[in-house]
Amino acid sequence: MLELDSQPGIETLGLSLANGKAALAQLQARIVTRQVELMSASQRRCELCGLNRDLKDYHDVHYRSLFGGVVVRVPRWQRCACSPEFDTDSALCLSLATEPVGKGVGNPVPVAQ
Numbered sequence: 001m002l003e004l005d006s007q008p009g010i011e012t013l014g015l016s017l018a019n020g021k022a023a024l025a026q027l028q029a030r031i032v033t034r035q036v037e038l039m040s041a042s043q044r045r046c047e048l049c050g051l052n053r054d055l056k057d058y059h060d061v062h063y064r065s066l067f068g069g070v071v072v073r074v075p076r077w078q079r080c081a082c083s084p085e086f087d088t089d090s091a092l093c094l095s096l097a098t099e100p101v102g103k104g105v106g107n108p109v110p111v112a113q
């Protein structure tokens, strides 16, 4: 949380560069976390039978963004019983781990309000 000066002088009015960077880093972390949640949820459903797959475990993914590093907790889903050879449980982890720095986490996903 930002500390705001309640009696600012003209030279301290508004955000400092350091406060601006900190605010952007916090906003980026929230946006990336929410986007990963939405992407993870969209990958839970089995593409073949439409049922939700069970949770396998979580992985911490260290994502380096333009506004600083973000660690996101990414769920991995079990293989669906209908298709034991169909394995996409770590697709999101792999896609995040291979994205270039600052590119983002894939296609833009609207952030729920």
Ligand SMILES: [Zn+2]
Residues within 6 Å of the ligand: 046, 047, 048, 049, 050, 051, 080, 081, 082, 083
């Ligand atoms: Zn299935």
